[in-house]
Amino acid sequence: MKKTRRSWKTALAALFAAALFMAGCGGKGGAAEGGAPAPSASSPASSAEALTEVKVVLDWTPNTNHTGLYVARDKGFWEKRGLKVEIVLPPETGASQMVASGAAEFGVSYQEELTLGRENGVPLVSLAAIIQHNTSGFASAKEKNITRPADFEGKTYAGWGSPVEEAVIGTLMKMDGADVSKVKMINTGTGGDFFTSIKRDIDFAWIYYGWTGVEAELRNVDLNIVWLTDYDPRLDYYTPLLATSEKMIAEKPDIVRAFVEGAAEGYRFAIEHPEEAAELLLQAVPELDADLVRASQKWLSPRYQADAPRWGEQKREVWEGYAEWLIEHGIMKKELDYDAMFTNEFLPPQ
Numbered sequence: 001m002k003k004t005r006r007s008w009k010t011a012l013a014a015l016f017a018a019a020l021f022m023a024g025c026g027g028k029g030g031a032a033e034g035g036a037p038a039p040s041a042s043s044p045a046s047s048a049e050a051l052t053e054v055k056v057v058l059d060w061t062p063n064t065n066h067t068g069l070y071v072a073r074d075k076g077f078w079e080k081r082g083l084k085v086e087i088v089l090p091p092e093t094g095a096s097q098m099v100a101s102g103a104a105e106f107g108v109s110y111q112e113e114l115t116l117g118r119e120n121g122v123p124l125v126s127l128a129a130i131i132q133h134n135t136s137g138f139a140s141a142k143e144k145n146i147t148r149p150a151d152f153e154g155k156t157y158a159g160w161g162s163p164v165e166e167a168v169i170g171t172l173m174k175m176d177g178a179d180v181s182k183v184k185m186i187n188t189g190t191g192g193d194f195f196t197s198i199k200r201d202i203d204f205a206w207i208y209y210g211w212t213g214v215e216a217e218l219r220n221v222d223l224n225i226v227w228l229t230d231y232d233p234r235l236d237y238y239t240p241l242l243a244t245s246e247k248m249i250a251e252k253p254d255i256v257r258a259f260v261e262g263a264a265e266g267y268r269f270a271i272e273h274p275e276e277a278a279e280l281l282l283q284a285v286p287e288l289d290a291d292l293v294r295a296s297q298k299w300l301s302p303r304y305q306a307d308a309p310r311w312g313e314q315k316r317e318v319w320e321g322y323a324e325w326l327i328e329h330g331i332m333k334k335e336l337d338y339d340a341m342f343t344n345e346f347l348p349p350q
Helices: 008-025 064-074 095-101 111-119 163-175 209-219 246-251 253-272 274-284 290-305 316-328
Strands: 052-057 083-088 106-109 124-129 136-141 156-159 184-187 204-208 223-227 241-245
Touching (some): 052 253, 064 253, 064 290, 083 253, 095 106, 095 124, 095 241, 106 124, 111 241, 111 316, 124 246, 124 253, 136 209, 204 209, 209 223, 241 246, 246 253, 274 290
Parallel strands (some): 052 083, 156 204
Antiparallel strands (some): 106 241, 136 204
């Protein structure tokens, strides 16, 4: 599915403001908000009253990227670790702003946002890769005959206002001997629908195949996909991922561990039982298209972990490689402490 197509500058401004807020607040100690003690990740809660309440905010409306979270909540994988987790929808400023400001303890983010946020001093940390490899690409209706980046010339692209978009498109086109200045780029905001757009004035858009691509299959809409990973291995980054703040890790590591372990159990269940996991998501969010959820879950479940030794595992070279790509193309100005941007510490052994 598509990322939240809000203004990238607005999102970064909100993240920067949240970073300043956090810096001014200082630490409050290791107890969870409201005075509840931090639970032990290895000991189940003895009663509902003992549960520590936390929030995880999504990056978009519920979909199969989030199945493991709903499974963890509804099968009690967090509860047995002492947590009561509320899954909430994001505001216009996005999940990362809520996590950075302390309004939510955890959030669904993506490597592009977290990397640019870190450059601006936002101390968010990736806890787990929800999907091991980048499953996104530039999609177009087959009759448009857009089969390679050079075919973007003279076409109209629908985006969400990120500086990364033009850089990615421009890089792929340059590699293919084409000129990005010949692409008309339109920011469609938050309300654009891919299938409506490609029937009218839009030629191509950036999609996640696991949702929009699968939906195209169900609609019998033939697509051409220009995959990012076919053109630069550094674009095989983590999207989406689970994130928290440095403050949470420093002050409440037991809660972080309990959350990640419960999420990991939820995603392992979705990997091993895709049909049942899809039904759990549909029970939690009945307004979703049932056929799409079931087909998307079947497609996505083996891709959550893919070739990683365990679900959620992250590699330093992926974080470093994508940041180097951003620097190379003038989107980011400085190198970062890549080891501080992610951690595998809280993942349970496979």
